[in-house]
Amino acid sequence: MELNNSILNKENYSVIVDNSLNINLSLKDISSEVSFVVLDNQELNLNIHDFNTDNQLTFYVNKFSKVNVKIINDNLDKKIAIKGDVKDSGEINFYFADFSSNNLDLVSNVILEGENSKGSFRFSSVANDKITKKYNVGFDQIGHKSSSEFIGYGVSLKTGEIDAKGITHIEKNVVKAVADQKIKVILFDKESKAKASPTLRIDSDDIIANHACAIGSLNEDHIFYLKTRGLDESEARRLITMGYLIPLEEYFDKDDKDKIDSYIKENF
Amino acid sequence: MSELVIKNLHVSVENKEILKGIDLTLKNGDFLALLGPNGHGKSTLLAAIMGNPHYKITQGTITFDGQDLLKMTVDQRSKAGLFLGFQNPYEIPGVISADFYKSMINVRNENHLSLYKFYKTLEDTTKEVKIPMEMVNRSLNDGFSGGEKKRNEILQMLLINPKLAMLDEIDSGLDVDAINVVSDCINKQRSLGTNFIVISHYARLFDLIKPNRTAVIVNGKIVVEGGPEIFKRIDEEGYEWIKKEYGVNIEKEDKPMNSVSIGVCATKELAKNGTK
Numbered sequence: 001m002e003l004n005n006s007i008l009n010k011e012n013y014s015v016i017v018d019n020s021l022n023i024n025l026s027l028k029d030i031s032s033e034v035s036f037v038v039l040d041n042q043e044l045n046l047n048i049h050d051f052n053t054d055n056q057l058t059f060y061v062n063k064f065s066k067v068n069v070k071i072i073n074d075n076l077d078k079k080i081a082i083k084g085d086v087k088d089s090g091e092i093n094f095y096f097a098d099f100s101s102n103n104l105d106l107v108s109n110v111i112l113e114g115e116n117s118k119g120s121f122r123f124s125s126v127a128n129d130k131i132t133k134k135y136n137v138g139f140d141q142i143g144h145k146s147s148s149e150f151i152g153y154g155v156s157l158k159t160g161e162i163d164a165k166g167i168t169h170i171e172k173n174v175v176k177a178v179a180d181q182k183i184k185v186i187l188f189d190k191e192s193k194a195k196a197s198p199t200l201r202i203d204s205d206d207i208i209a210n211h212a213c214a215i216g217s218l219n220e221d222h223i224f225y226l227k228t229r230g231l232d233e234s235e236a237r238r239l240i241t242m243g244y245l246i247p248l249e250e251y252f253d254k255d256d257k258d259k260i261d262s263y264i265k266e267n268f
Numbered sequence: 269m270s271e272l273v274i275k276n277l278h279v280s281v282e283n284k285e286i287l288k289g290i291d292l293t294l295k296n297g298d299f300l301a302l303l304g305p306n307g308h309g310k311s312t313l314l315a316a317i318m319g320n321p322h323y324k325i326t327q328g329t330i331t332f333d334g335q336d337l338l339k340m341t342v343d344q345r346s347k348a349g350l351f352l353g354f355q356n357p358y359e360i361p362g363v364i365s366a367d368f369y370k371s372m373i374n375v376r377n378e379n380h381l382s383l384y385k386f387y388k389t390l391e392d393t394t395k396e397v398k399i400p401m402e403m404v405n406r407s408l409n410d411g412f413s414g415g416e417k418k419r420n421e422i423l424q425m426l427l428i429n430p431k432l433a434m435l436d437e438i439d440s441g442l443d444v445d446a447i448n449v450v451s452d453c454i455n456k457q458r459s460l461g462t463n464f465i466v467i468s469h470y471a472r473l474f475d476l477i478k479p480n481r482t483a484v485i486v487n488g489k490i491v492v493e494g495g496p497e498i499f500k501r502i503d504e505e506g507y508e509w510i511k512k513e514y515g516v517n518i519e520k521e522d523k524p525m526n527s528v529s530i531g532v533c534a535t536k537e538l539a540k541n542g543t544k
Contacts, residue, residue, distance in 0.1 A: 219358075220321070221358055222358050222360050224320060224321065224342060225354070225357070225358045225360070226360075226363075226368070227341070227342035227343045227346070228318055228342055228343075228345075228346055228351075228352050229346055229368070229371075229372040229424060229428065230343050230346040230347045230372055230375040230376060230428070231343055231371055231372065231375060232341070232343045232375075233341075233343075235371060235375070236343075239363055239367065239368065239371060240360060240362070240363055242362070242363075243360065243361065243362025243363040243364070243407070244362050245362075246362060247362055
């Protein structure tokens with residue numbers, strides 16, 4: 001369903017989700033700032049397509065509720081600020097596909113407050129010539145047995161730049177928490193740029209935390225392997241690069257998958 | 269018809285000369301078993317023919333069907349009819365096998381295969397190599413077992429239908445049943461007119477695919493050439509007879525132990541005093 005007046009409170013632009021909902025949201029149509037309060041035991045699936053230049057999304061995820069936010073970035077330079085607070089056994093997942101030829105500055109902070117709360121942020125992104133894409137994704141884990149995951153795959157083309165920071169903080173005395181961060185960026189051309197810093201701040205000792213980061217050009221051995229089968233240099237590079245970006249598609253429905261496919265193909 | 273002619277080929281890797289003057293001609297219908305001790309240049313020869321950029325050709329020529337291979341890019345060599353089955357095929361996460369196969373076939377055909385014909389071909393070929401069709405939807409070699417990777421190489425060979433297939437230890441990591449499957453596929457491809465160079469350390473594979481020629485590389489040179497009797501003798505006697513009969517000193521692959529070694533006391537004592 002489209003987000004309509006029946007559930008949107010126009011005074012503070014908030015939505016109370018008291019039934020499980022699937023919503024297609026265009027921020028352009030309503031406001032730059034929208035809050036979602038998801039009551040206990042509900043599920044919200046939110047597809048966001050259109051943005052303003054400055055956007056703020058806030059999510060309150062109550063007990064045993066689940067929120068999936070799927071975002072396909074469109075053609076507009078923009079800032080996006082995301083805030084989240086997740087209670088016991090609540091879950092929030094972000095899937096962010098960004099292949100637009102526009103600058104992006106995204107800051108996301110999610111507090112995993114409740115026991116067994118979960119949060120994840122996955123992005124797949126291309127920064128084309130003269131474009132900078134900034135991701136600053138943070139999780140603050142207060143709840144016991146909380147878990148977070150930040151996985152980012154990016155490709156910088158020509159003079160494009162991807163700057164990805166992940167900061168996960170597991171607070172003091174939290175037990176059995178799990179945190180994973182993985183950032184991979186391909187520098188497609190000689191002038192391409194990337195920064196990546198997966199950071200873990202751990203103030204507790206009964207936890208599992210992993211972080212990994214890789215920035216580099218395409219693996220020459222992989223390119224050689226594909227070339228031995230007759231693919232020329234550009235086709236081999238295109239196929240490997242798309243292999244980095246396409247896995248995010250599995251979280252989107254058919255129409256959005258097609259849209260992501262066409263965005264990726266435009267870039268290569 | 270296809271003909272591979274290699275003359276006085278010298279190849280270096282990181283300034284170390286591996287091949288020191290290879291002469292070899294492969295004519296139509298030839299099936300060459302390529303043998304030799306580890307580290308003496310067998311895989312280097314196949315990599316050099318295919319155009320691996322890590323291998324520098326310092327001297328010599330390679331022609332294929334009269335074309336100068338050394339002036340051709342890797343993909344041009346492939347399209348000219350060469351195929352290299354890798355000893356350790358690369359895992360490429362994210363590249364879906366079926367997409368890769370489709371690109372591989374389409375670059376060879378001006379008229380691209382229809383989706384139906386492509387999947388029908390793929391279905392038939394996966395049956396031949398006994399790979400479940402579902403595997404084509406997985407990332408290329410990613411998480412495949414050693415045997416699955418080798419079958420995947422054979423699958424690609426069948427899809428490409430090359431003039432010359434070079435298989436580097438295609439039997440390593442295969443169980444008995446899988447060796448039989450791979451052998452059947454090789455024999456089928458041979459019946460279609462493909463020439464072969466096959467590296468293996470085991471006569472079992474050669475017994476099944478029956479090469480008509482054998483060449484043995486030692487110290488970067490082909491020192492013995494002949495028929496199937498050569499690989500049979502190597503299987504029974506190893507390489508020592510080559511040393512005696514041809515006066516070739518077989519260089520060891522491993523470097524001697526340095527005078528300073530890290531280990532437990534007993535190891536250090538053995539290194540210093542010998543086993544006695």
